Amino acid sequence: MTQPPYVIDEMISAKTIAARIEDLAKEIETAFAGTEKLVVVGLLRGSFVFIADLVRELDLNVEVDFLEASSYGDAMESSREVRILKDLRGEINGRDVLVVEDIVDTGFTLHHVVGLLRSRKPKRLETIALLDKPSRREVDIKATWTGFQIPDEFVVGYGIDYAQRNRNLPFIGKVRFT
Numbered sequence: 001m002t003q004p005p006y007v008i009d010e011m012i013s014a015k016t017i018a019a020r021i022e023d024l025a026k027e028i029e030t031a032f033a034g035t036e037k038l039v040v041v042g043l044l045r046g047s048f049v050f051i052a053d054l055v056r057e058l059d060l061n062v063e064v065d066f067l068e069a070s071s072y073g074d075a076m077e078s079s080r081e082v083r084i085l086k087d088l089r090g091e092i093n094g095r096d097v098l099v100v101e102d103i104v105d106t107g108f109t110l111h112h113v114v115g116l117l118r119s120r121k122p123k124r125l126e127t128i129a130l131l132d133k134p135s136r137r138e139v140d141i142k143a144t145w146t147g148f149q150i151p152d153e154f155v156v157g158y159g160i161d162y163a164q165r166n167r168n169l170p171f172i173g174k175v176r177f178t
C-alpha cells in the first residue's frame with residue numbers, strides 16, 4: 001500500500017526528549033528503589049528507541065523483555081481489537097515490572113497488555129508512555145508516567161512509524177499531508 005505524499009514537521013526535539021527521559025528515569029528509580037531487578041517490558045515495535053534510551057538512564061538492575069501486540073497495520077486508526085503477536089520470554093510472577101509504550105492513543109493496546117500482564121501476578125506493575133493523546137481516549141487508562149501530552153496529531157519518529165517508515169528520525173514530528 002502506498003501513502004499519499006506528506007512532510008514531517010518537528011514537534012519535540014531530540015534534546016527535549018533526552019531531558020525528559022532523564023527526569024522520568026529519576027522518578028522510576030525512586031519508585032522502584034530497592035528492587036532486586038526490574039523487568040522492563042518494551043511494546044514492539046514503536047517503543048524500541050524509547051526503551052533503549054530509558055534503560056540507559058536507569059540506575060537499577062534491569063532485565064529487558066519485549067512483547068508485541070497487534071497494531072494499526074498501515075492505517076492511521078486503531079483496530080480496537082488487540083492480539084498478542086509475540087509474548088514475553090521471561091516470567092513476571094512476583095516481579096517488579098515496568099511496561100514501556102510509545103503512545104497511548106485510544107488506550108486499547110495498553111489496557112489489554114496491562115490486563116494480560118496483571119493476570120500473571122507481578123509483585124508490582126507500572127507503565128510509562130513517551131506520548132499521550134488524551135483527547136483520543138476510548139478506554140479509561142492512564143500510564144503511571146507520561147513523557148509528553150500531545151494534541152490529536154499523527155506523529156512519527158523516535159521509533160514511531162507511519163506505515164513502517166520514519167522510525168529512524170531522532171525527533172518526534174507530525175505528519176502533514178501535502
Ligand code: IMP
Binds near residue numbers: 071102
Ligand atoms: P491505542 O491502542 O489506540 O492506544 O494505540 C496505541 C498504538 O497505536 C501505539 O502503540 C502506536 O503504535 C499506535 N499509534 C497511536 N498513535 C499513533 C501516531 O500518531 N503515530 C503512529 N502510531 C500511533
Ligand code: MG
Binds near residue numbers: 103
Ligand atoms: Mg505501539
